[in-house]
Amino acid sequence: MTDAARVARIERTGGPEVIAWVDEILPPPAPGQVRVRTTAVGLNYIDAYHRSGLYPVELPAGLGSEATGVVEAVGDGVEGFQPGDRVGTFGPSRGAYATRRNVIADELVHLPESVDDRTAAALLLKGATAAMLVGPCARVEAGQTVLVHAAAGGVGHLLVGWLKAVGATVIGSVGSADKAALAHAAGADYVLNHRTDDVAARVRDLTDGRGAEVVLDGVGKATWDVSLKAAARRGIIVSYGNASGAVDGVNLGTLAKHGSLFVTRPTLFDYATTQAERQAMTDRVFAMLAREAIRPVIGQTFALEDAAEAHRAMEAGETRGSTVLTV
Numbered sequence: 001m002t003d004a005a006r007v008a009r010i011e012r013t014g015g016p017e018v019i020a021w022v023d024e025i026l027p028p029p030a031p032g033q034v035r036v037r038t039t040a041v042g043l044n045y046i047d048a049y050h051r052s053g054l055y056p057v058e059l060p061a062g063l064g065s066e067a068t069g070v071v072e073a074v075g076d077g078v079e080g081f082q083p084g085d086r087v088g089t090f091g092p093s094r095g096a097y098a099t100r101r102n103v104i105a106d107e108l109v110h111l112p113e114s115v116d117d118r119t120a121a122a123l124l125l126k127g128a129t130a131a132m133l134v135g136p137c138a139r140v141e142a143g144q145t146v147l148v149h150a151a152a153g154g155v156g157h158l159l160v161g162w163l164k165a166v167g168a169t170v171i172g173s174v175g176s177a178d179k180a181a182l183a184h185a186a187g188a189d190y191v192l193n194h195r196t197d198d199v200a201a202r203v204r205d206l207t208d209g210r211g212a213e214v215v216l217d218g219v220g221k222a223t224w225d226v227s228l229k230a231a232a233r234r235g236i237i238v239s240y241g242n243a244s245g246a247v248d249g250v251n252l253g254t255l256a257k258h259g260s261l262f263v264t265r266p267t268l269f270d271y272a273t274t275q276a277e278r279q280a281m282t283d284r285v286f287a288m289l290a291r292e293a294i295r296p297v298i299g300q301t302f303a304l305e306d307a308a309e310a311h312r313a314m315e316a317g318e319t320r321g322s323t324v325l326t327v
Helices: 045-052 117-137 156-165 177-186 199-206 221-230 252-257 275-290 304-315
Strands: 004-009 020-025 033-043 066-074 086-089 100-104 108-110 145-149 169-174 190-193 212-217 231-239 262-264 298-303 322-326
Touching (some): 004 304, 033 117, 033 304, 045 304, 086 117, 108 275, 117 156, 117 275, 117 298, 117 322, 145 156, 145 199, 145 221, 169 177, 298 304
Parallel strands (some): 145 169, 145 212, 169 190, 298 322
Antiparallel strands (some): 004 020, 033 066, 086 108
């Protein structure tokens, strides 16, 4: 077992160009830690938030929280993991952009033999997010209508399939014809193009004027007004991402004006606080995969050390589905 690793570091926040790669010699795993050799890394918008400074981090900092790998060594006091185990993590610790690293054991989950590393890396964080949003956060029920912004994105297309599996009617919003095709393939009942459609008005038309009982909004600032106008009376808007910038200046009176709405800004790790909860959430994700309710779309792969190029493509809207960095 080698102690050498290639690790991404940012010394300052900014564009993709601030991602630098360094050689490190890792210490042995500390008590409660596990040494993992990385096999695949999932790219997520939150990685760009940390890199850009939208979500402040202490510098210098590592990047990435979603990865798969193989256990190489375990520290004192670690139970449930041993060398050779295939494992994954979706955080909250960062540092997944690395060829190997020491990981807190409680942040690891076991992977089923039926799921390959690339698929798992594309699903862990995004799948757990979908499980949280549809389940304990929004508590979506059969028969409800749900508007999903960015319905062809990494989380969005998983949400579509998951929502259909629980019996919801799904309206997806996308920005192009090819993304509309992806949302339809994931199971959306209706797909709107926000560049050409008045999304809120169309949602009202499709629901006989009621609006959507649930709005799942991973876009943020650019879609906030649309979400307000599209939500049904006493509906809930779940703002879970900031792809277009953070929603700010929320006026509580606006919620009353649009029908006594509920709004939440969830964080996954308030719903997955222990290793057992993370494993249970992951098991639900892979159960949905096994029943083909969700179909991960790996739209593109990049070499791990081409992470900066992957960030540029993601922020330019050039990616489709999930993006995986391979080692």
